[in-house]
Amino acid sequence: MSCDLGLDTTITLLGAGVLFMLALGLGVWKYRQMVSAEDHRAHPYVDIAHRAALLYSFATLLIAVFVELSAWPAWVNLTAAMVAVFFFLAATVSYITHGLLRDTTNQFERRTRGTAVSMTMLIVGEIGGFGVVFAGFIAGQLG
Template sequence: MDVGIDTELTVLAAGLIFLLALGLGVWKYRQMVTAENHLTHPYVDIAHRSALLYSFATLLTAVFVELSAWPTAVNLVAAGVLVAFFVIAIGSYIAHGALRDTTNQFERPDRTTTVAMTALIVGEMGGFSVLLAGFVWGSFLGG
């Protein structure tokens, strides 16, 4: 395979997140089968769907990693930050689904919620912006 280690690791992350999504689908199915109303806890459903979407978002990220003109280390950090926030988000949904502690994590926001969401926004948008800029630089401006 003639791709960089940064791309390979990002594709691996996509595959692992997709595998997690499939496992969460089993959890969702079990809740649907065993619940009296045949519904899952909202956060079990959110965890399953978000993992599916994040797996494909991570695969898209791998394309931008591969086409970025930036050094491998820059691409790895940018993709790593992005994927870390994807996984943290999925993990929080799993926790809420397992604990059944809320049906809306923003029902009682506090300072921690605000800091976490700000970090998520900066991390996800910042990480992807670095990769997008690397793609634009390499493909259209300087590469």
């Protein structure tokens, strides 16, 4: 049995699944830290990585719905969706890195020029990527 989803939707759903599986794995890491720590808390960035991956997986699922209902060509939808998903993954990987290194409990404590550039790119990528797909949904469903 096969669904007639477009390739853009299928790949976006695959991204949601990857993020959700990552979140589940991060939940195990978080649990292991909680049971072995004196205060029964995971490192703040392990906790953040787990929660972010969970939220990003559902955000990607939501984007997949808008991709499926968008009026834009598949390559536009796929490109826009993958820009957002790339930044979802990049943010999660940065949280994982801080959790592994235990180098900070606040990555903005020692900001650099690179931090501002990275955050600007993330903001433009996530909002822009979704904005394109959302505009396609509006054009396709309400236009």
